[in-house]
Structures are given as structure tokens and as C-alpha cells.
Amino acid sequence: MHLRNLNLIAFIIISIISPSLYSVVEFKSNIFFSFATVGTNDAISSSHNTLLMGSDNVKVGGYFGHENRHGSTTDTSAGGAIRIGENTYFELNGGAFKRTYKYNETELEGVGVSGNIILGKHLSKNVGVSLLVNGKHITKGMDKRWIYTLLPYIGLRTSF
Amino acid sequence: MKILILFLGLGFFNFGQAWELEAIPGVTVIQFDEEDYQDYNTAGASARFKANFYNGNKGVWLHNLWRGQSVAAFDAILGYSYRSSGSWYFEAGAGLAYGVASGVGAGALLGTGFKASGNWYVSVPAIIKSGGWSYLLVTPMIGYKF
Numbered sequence: 001m002h003l004r005n006l007n008l009i010a011f012i013i014i015s016i017i018s019p020s021l022y023s024v025v026e027f028k029s030n031i032f033f034s035f036a037t038v039g040t041n042d043a044i045s046s047s048h049n050t051l052l053m054g055s056d057n058v059k060v061g062g063y064f065g066h067e068n069r070h071g072s073t074t075d076t077s078a079g080g081a082i083r084i085g086e087n088t089y090f091e092l093n094g095g096a097f098k099r100t101y102k103y104n105e106t107e108l109e110g111v112g113v114s115g116n117i118i119l120g121k122h123l124s125k126n127v128g129v130s131l132l133v134n135g136k137h138i139t140k141g142m143d144k145r146w147i148y149t150l151l152p153y154i155g156l157r158t159s160f
Numbered sequence: 161m162k163i164l165i166l167f168l169g170l171g172f173f174n175f176g177q178a179w180e181l182e183a184i185p186g187v188t189v190i191q192f193d194e195e196d197y198q199d200y201n202t203a204g205a206s207a208r209f210k211a212n213f214y215n216g217n218k219g220v221w222l223h224n225l226w227r228g229q230s231v232a233a234f235d236a237i238l239g240y241s242y243r244s245s246g247s248w249y250f251e252a253g254a255g256l257a258y259g260v261a262s263g264v265g266a267g268a269l270l271g272t273g274f275k276a277s278g279n280w281y282v283s284v285p286a287i288i289k290s291g292g293w294s295y296l297l298v299t300p301m302i303g304y305k306f
Binding site for chain 2: 032033036037123129145148149150151152154
């Protein structure tokens with residue numbers, strides 16, 4: 001009985017907000033890459049992708065992140081996302097995270113949680129830049145650690 | 161060498177009708193949970209800046225690389241370059257390089273970029289230092305034309 005009531009309430013709320021909440025569907029892909037041979041060879045390729053729905057100023061949806069460092073360490077993360085603002089925006093992501101490390105015969109896999117705080121600016125309808133602060137916590141499979149990074153991304157998006 | 165310095169100086173003071181700034185920062189911090197692993201904690205930061213003093217499609221550029229992990233280091237290249245016209249451009253240049261840790265050498269620039277909106281643009285310069293401690297840097301940068 002309680003579950004039915006909850007379903008009914010959720011259905012009513014979604015019905016009320018849906019015309020404004022799901023008026024825009026946007027797919028965005030943010031990329032970052034770096035190759036540097038200062039001291040040691042350091043190659044990074046990273047992408048942060050979102051599929052968001054909502055109004056011009058509030059969008060919700062999901063994100064998927066993929067990052068490779070030095071060819072040996074690969075991080076993947078996925079979870080929920082909410083963005084506030086349009087031309088200049090603030091976005092929060094939170095989800096699960098997996099790291100794989102492969103070097104010669106060594107192969108490790110760690111899992112944990114990941115979150116992003118993003119400040120971004122859309123320079124045009126399709127191109128934008130963003131500053132992404134990422135926090136990851138490996139909780140299982142590898143030595144437990146917190147990893148924080150701050151990197152700028154170039155974003156390409158399409159909406160319909 | 162004197163002719164090259166004079167050439168760069170003339171470019172800096174006489175040809176710099178407009179200037180642009182390209183930049184990219186980066187920070188990484190790793191902190192282990194276990195007490196025994198605290199010695200492996202790391203914190204590093206870097207930033208790259210490229211300032212262009214262009215008149216039309218040519219002029220002086222100055223590239224700075226700041227990086228700090230245990231010991232802060234600074235590298236700079238001052239050069240002269242040419243850029244193709246259009247909203248999607250290519251540029252190439254050469255100059256002199258100096259680094260606190262990497263020493264003195266020659267620098268080269270090969271890059272491309274596109275105008276994003278208004279005064280904003282995105283560039284992908286490849287910076288090469290030869291001599292002393294040589295290196296290659298390729299990373300997209302966000303630029304603004306003043």
C-alpha cells in the first residue's frame with residue numbers, strides 16, 4: 001500500500017514537471033589530452049561525456065568518464081549529473097569508478113567512487129570550455145587512496 | 161645570435177599591435193589512506209601560458225611552463241612566428257629557450273587552432289625545446305584575444 005502511494009506521488013510529480021524538465025535533450029563530450037616529455041614521458045587522454053535533459057537552466061541526466069594515463073592506467077566512471085545554468089554553468093557529477101592497471105605481467109583492478117565539480121562556459125552553440133575538479137576514492141582492489149585532479153576540457157555538444 | 165636577439169626585440173616592441181593569451185592549468189593530488197603509505201603521497205601542479213604579440217599574421221610569442229612537484233621549475237621560450245589567416249589557422253615559429261632545470265636551447269612552435277566565439281579561441285600548440293634538456297609538449301590551450 002505504501003509503495004503504491006509512493007508510486008502515485010512520484011507519477012504526479014513527474015507529470016507536473018515533465019513538460020518543462022524534458023524540453024531539451026543534450027549530448028556533450030568534453031575532451032582533454034596531453035603529451036609531454038619533460039622529465040618523463042607523460043601521455044594523458046581523457047573524455048567526460050554527459051547526456052542531460054531539462055530546461056535551459058536546469059538539466060539532469062548521467063555522465064560517463066574515461067581516462068588513460070601512460071597507456072597503463074585506465075579509469076572509467078559513470079553516474080548521475082545535474083547542471084545549473086546555460087552560457088555559464090555549474091555541474092555536479094557523482095557515481096562509481098573503476099581503475100585498471102596493466103604493466104608487463106602485472107594487472108590490478110580497483111573500484112571506488114568518483115565525483116566531479118565543473119565550472120563551464122559555452123562559447124557558442126556547439127563549443128565550450130570547462131574546468132573540471134575530479135575526486136576519486138579507491139576503496140577496494142588496490143591500495144586505498146584519494147585522487148584529486150583539476151584539468152580544463154574542451155567541449156562539443158549537440159542538442160535536440 | 162645578436163641578430164636574432166635584435167630581430168626578436170624589434171618584433172616585441174614594434175610589431176606587437178595586438179596580443180593574445182593562451183593558458184592551461186593542471187593539478188594532481190594523491191593521498192593514501194594507510195598510515196604506512198603516507199610517504200607515497202604526491203601533489204603536483206603545472207601551468208602553461210603562451211602570449212602572442214601579433215601584428216596581422218606574424219609576431220613574437222612567449223611560452224611559459226611552470227611545474228611544481230617537490231621542486232618548482234620554470235621554462236620559457238621567446239620566438240617569432242607566422243600564422244595563416246582564417247578562423248581555423250596554422251602557425252609555425254622558432255626562438256630561444258631557457259629553463260631553470262632544462263638549460264638553454266632552441267625552441268620551435270608548430271600549432272593549429274580555431275576561433276570559438278567572439279575573442280575566444282582554442283589552440284593546440286606543439287612546443288619543442290632542443291638543447292640542454294629537450295622536450296615536446298602538446299596540449300590544447302584556451303585563448304583570448306585582447
